Amino acid sequence: MTDQREIALVDLLDRLLAGGVVIAGDITLRIADVDLVRVDLKALISSVGDAVPSPWKQVTP
Template sequence: MPENISHSVNSTNLADILERVLDKGIVIAGDIKIQIADIDLLTIKIRLLVASVDKAKEIGINWWQEDTFLSSTAHESELKLQNKELLERIEKLEAANKS
């Protein structure tokens, strides 16, 4: 009588892999250098970080929060600063005209 042999198969689907990558993060780095006769013509450094937003914040990466193109809050802050500077310039010009 043959013994019962049980096999355990760990199946990993794409969602599990993506969850692990986003949770831990992954960095891909590479350099492209174009040279002619030992003279560097062009060097491109490529760095790619794939992580969740929470993980990125945890490691101190939050550039998208301060980019006025990507963040409406940053855009509003930039507009308020520009408005303040313009009002100060107008006050100076008006004060100079009164003298």
């Protein structure tokens, strides 16, 4: 018997953002072996706090 656990979406997002998530993918639109459009996606999703400072300078209004 398999043990099933239910995890709330908020808990799942908290765990993912605490460690960070990297998303990568490629999409190519090709007709008759000719590449017409190519889209590369690379994204890093992570939380930023005192332990992990933001790489951008703070802007004060």
